[in-house]
Amino acid sequence: MWGVLAAALLLPVGAQAQAEAEVPQGRFRQPATRIGEIIEYELSYRHEPGLNVIFPDSTASYAPFEYVGKTYQPTRTRQGRSLDQTTYRLRTFSLDSVQRLQLPVTILRGRDTLTLPSTSAAIRLRRLVAPAAAGAAPTLRQNTALLPVAPAFNYPYWLAGAGLVLLVLGGVALxxxxxxxxxxxxxxxxxxxxxxxxxxxxxxxxxxxxxxxxxxxxxxxxxxxxxxxxxxxxxxxxxxxxxxxxxxxxxxxxxxxxxxxxxxxxxxxxxxxxxxxxxxxxxxxxxxxxxxxxxxxxxx
The missing domain is CATH 1.20.120 (Four Helix Bundle (Hemerythrin (Met), subunit A))
Structure with missing residues (x-):
């Protein structure tokens, strides 16, 4: 009797331990980036097929990065294990040499939720200008070459011109x-x-x-x-x-x-x-x- 009761009490603990056995994996698909450059961050999680898993969306915090977009793959189940995988498109304007990101994965269990942090991923900032010495002004690089600019259709002026022509034609007609x-x-x-x-x-x-x-x-x-x-x-x-x-x-x-x-x-x-x-x-x-x-x- 006591053995059956103990086994029943240990079932939730065992399920939680099994869910936590797999840690969400986060990684950048490139080792370095530049200011404002779009980078890809991959978040994956292997779990039991019966779990209800939620990945971060556009409202989550991606500091020090900015959210641009994401693509995801349908859940794949093989040999009793399911894999969820999402690729996030991010960019950064921070000047830190090494920048890290760790996103959480949420597991729904009825009215309860379990948040599992992913592994920490780091990316190196590639600088185009060497840092200046303390108190020294940065060296500016001159570039006066003209860049081609595509001509744009000036809608306000054309609409104003068309209105003026219609007004003149109306006056002439009257x-x-x-x-x-x-x-x-x-x-x-x-x-x-x-x-x-x-x-x-x-x-x-x-x-x-x-x-x-x-x-x-x-x-x-x-x-x-x-x-x-x-x-x-x-x-x-x-x-x-x-x-x-x-x-x-x-x-x-x-x-x-x-x-x-x-x-x-x-x-x-x-x-x-x-x-x-x-x-x-x-x-x-x-x-x-x-x-x-x-x-x-x-x-x-």
Missing amino acids: TFGRRWRQRYQLYKVRKNHVYFLAQYARHVERFTLSRSLTNMERAITLWKNYLTTLENNTISSLTTREIVAHYHNDADVRLALRLADRVIYGNVFSEDETETDLAFDLLRSFAERRYELVRTQLET
């Missing part, structure tokens, strides 16, 4: 925008009018040569479409009576469309071409008057 739009509208109206006159004359000429109702219908349709585009109305879809009413019973429009309807729908040709010529002339004259009216409105 000042001259209406005039430019007016000139562009005048250009389009003038171009469309010249095109209408040329096409209208071609249809009239074809009708005169062929006396074909198709050419006369095309001339009337071209006239309606041109006035629809010029004045932004819908007379191209209106009847003759509606067109005459739209233009307030204009005498030239009323007479020209009445003569054209008598020829197209009544198939009534006069002995001479006086009536058809009159109808074509009246429609062209009315279109020119409406063009002059629109052009005058755009220029004011």
Whole structure:
């Protein structure tokens, strides 16, 4: 009975002794370093597979070194023993000739923790300048050679320049925008009018040569479409009576469309071409008057 109780009491002590049997190993991968140079420090620990082991992170103290980063390897278990290994990237700005580092490894056991310090690792500081004698000023080495500097894109100035350009363009648009739009509208109206006159004359000429109702219908349709585009109305879809009413019973429009309807729908040709010529002339004259009216409105 007493033997079993003693064995039970000795089990935690034996487990702790076994955990402490392996000391975490810390070492620098290079014997010497210089001020500010990145060095690698390797921390490894062999233990039982069931232990929960925690290595130091970026919040730990690495004095006299500064923490830069770390890489770790997954736990490897062979022949009943596990190995955890982490490589830390450090640098130092201390001037001590020999600098040492000893990092702890933490073992979790429920609510309790056990901290095991690693073996002490030392690294030698490689000096580039020999230490000056007591009271003597250090000897300075002159180096006036220019080093190449990569050109950098000056974002603030470019953004300020772009903003200034946009501001100027906005001011120009506000000042001259209406005039430019007016000139562009005048250009389009003038171009469309010249095109209408040329096409209208071609249809009239074809009708005169062929006396074909198709050419006369095309001339009337071209006239309606041109006035629809010029004045932004819908007379191209209106009847003759509606067109005459739209233009307030204009005498030239009323007479020209009445003569054209008598020829197209009544198939009534006069002995001479006086009536058809009159109808074509009246429609062209009315279109020119409406063009002059629109052009005058755009220029004011």
